[in-house]
Amino acid sequence: MTTKMTIKExxxxxxxxxxxxxxxxxxxxxxxxxxxxxxxxxxYQVMNVIDNGTHLLIWN
Structure with missing residues (x-):
């Protein structure tokens, strides 16, 4: 599941x-x-994040 997070988060x-x-x-x-x-x-730029357990997959 994709989560939206700021770079700071x-x-x-x-x-x-x-x-x-x-x-x-x-x-x-x-x-x-x-x-x-x-x-x-x-x-505070918002990015998409998927946590697959060992890695965070991050993209715009």
Whole structure:
């Protein structure tokens, strides 16, 4: 099931878990994805997220 979350909310989930991410077509470690999302200008941009247990699948 797809959930809509802001970048800030996604970063919070990543801080609380050790999940890997797939952002677009790029697989990233937890730290890489937090750094990537932190660099985004609009932390309130809404993105689609699917949590499959081990990864967060994230896209616009």
């Amino acid at each position: 996604i970063r919070t989930v990543l801080f609380e878990t050790e999940k890997y991410t797939v952002i677009g077509a790029d697989e990233m470690t937890n730290k890489e994805s937090r750094d990537f999302l932190y660099a985004k200008n609009n932390q």
